[in-house]
Amino acid sequence: MPTAITSTVRRIHRSAALATYAAVLLVGAVRSADAQATTRIPEIPAFVLLGVAPSDIARPTTARELAVGLSNVVDSTGQARQGVGINFQPWFVFGAPVTRRRYRESAAWYSLANLDVSFGSARSAGSDTTSTDVALGAKTVFFDRSDPLASAVVAREVGRVARALCPDTAFTDPTTNLSDAAKRLKCLVTKTDSVYDAAARRGDLRGAALSGAIAIGGRLPESRLDGLRYTGMSTWLTGSFPISRVGQFLLQTRFDRRETADxxxxxxxxxxxxxxxxxxxxxxxxxxxxxxxxxxxxxxxxxxxxxxxxxxxxxxxxxxxxxxxxxxxxxxxxxxxxxxxxxxxxxxxxxxxxxxxxx
Structure with a gap:
């Protein structure tokens, strides 16, 4: 298939895979009261450690956008800004060559493709309004046998559907009607969803999964970068595996460490x-x-x-x-x-x- 179609199919695959996994395992938590009460992997780990979510969250998809976001962390006087939030996927930003074969066959590439990095800053709790709390977080899926994109059977079926709906001439032929091309892509999305649903009914997407996350926090007295003090960390680990064809077992753990001067x-x-x-x-x-x-x-x-x-x-x-x-x-x-x-x-x-x- 042409590069444009291949890219579109990959995006469809990835969106469906992330949606499937998110619906099962990933639930956000941005308030400290909720964060302390759950063992589930949060949507943005760094914000859990801060206890609040910044009102403006940058989600860069290119290296340039990431650089702009990082430049907002420090103001013109060299002090840390409060209320900064950044959340991105490195393989999107830096264009890591995660091919479908690597995604299916390599645990390292699979983890990289699902890696999500977050950073946040907020005003320190209490009466000290000049200090800034900062946190760096990361989460990933180590493996997930229920991921449609990682299934060779599903990939072959989607490829067959894509070739039928989007032949090489569908987009490269200069006489192709744009509305017809749009209809083909819309139909491709619908057919792809049907493939995933059929695979789920057959049990092809039932399997073990393991994911994890970590967040590390610190405090900057008077918001000075040279005074960073470690304040704690949180880690999450979630594993699941099917019970025959009619059930599932899920285990979730979380460890929190908080440090103060006392x-x-x-x-x-x-x-x-x-x-x-x-x-x-x-x-x-x-x-x-x-x-x-x-x-x-x-x-x-x-x-x-x-x-x-x-x-x-x-x-x-x-x-x-x-x-x-x-x-x-x-x-x-x-x-x-x-x-x-x-x-x-x-x-x-x-x-x-x-x-x-x-x-």
Whole structure:
């Protein structure tokens, strides 16, 4: 296929792959209260460490745009600016040659293609308004067997569809009607979605996945660059694998370290969730725990479980206990009978593949 078509197909592949993965594993967290309560990998790790998200976030896609964004980190007096946010993917910015074969066959290239880097600065909390907190974060997917772009079977099928809809003459022929070319591309997107849906139904996109993230923070007293002081870090690790063809097991962990002039605090959080089900019934069991080296209540643990059954058209009966069960059915009529929650819902609620936030 011509270069233009190949580029378009790759963009379609990548968008679908990222959307699929994001829907399963990636949930943003920008407020410190929420960040401390979840083990899920955040959308922008650096902002979690800051506790807030800058109002203006630069998302450069070229080296020049990245340079402009970095130049805004320091003002004309050589001091750090507050409220700066940058989020970018290095392989887009620097044009790393991540071919489809490398993406499918090389773990290093796969991680690079999914690498996301973030930076942020914000006014330090408390009465010290002259100091600036800064944070640098990164996240990536180490491998994901459910990624459509990494599937050789799906890639061959999409290639077949692309060749049929976009032959070599579709865009290189000077007599080609532009509206016809646009229709071909629109049809290609629709057909590609159909290929992904069919692969998902066959079970071709079920597989293990592993992703991680890290954020490191510091403080600049009086916003001076030469006075940087380390304030802490956070790391996240998420792994999942299928249970036969009807379920999934998900494990998420998070470690936080915070340092001040007087003390250091370490907190480890983890969550595990197993889901089983299909079109007529779903079930889940989940355990959440948190351990800290400071405070009177240094460890907490909670668990939830639930079952739902399709009883009639647009009617599901759900039974369970625990805070997670209550959260997932909070919008549906619910009753507490003999310490067990009963609920009626118009659709399935317990088949989600992500962990809920810890209370």
């Amino acid at each position: 003390s250091t605090t370490n907190v480890f959080s983890s969550g595990a969730r197993a889901t089983l089900g299909g079109r007529k019934a779903n079930s889940f069991v989940e355990m959440l725990g948190q351990w800290s080296d400071r405070g009177s209540d240094r460890s907490t643990a909670k668990w939830s479980a639930g079952v739902e059954v399709h009883t009639a058209q647009d009617l599901w009966l759900a039974v369970g206990f625990g805070s997670t069960f209550a959260t997932q059915l909070r919008k549906d009529p619910m009753r507490l009978i003999a310490n067990v929650r009963w609920a009626l819902a118009s659709g399935p609620r317990l088949g989600a593949d992500d962990l809920r936030a810890m209370p």
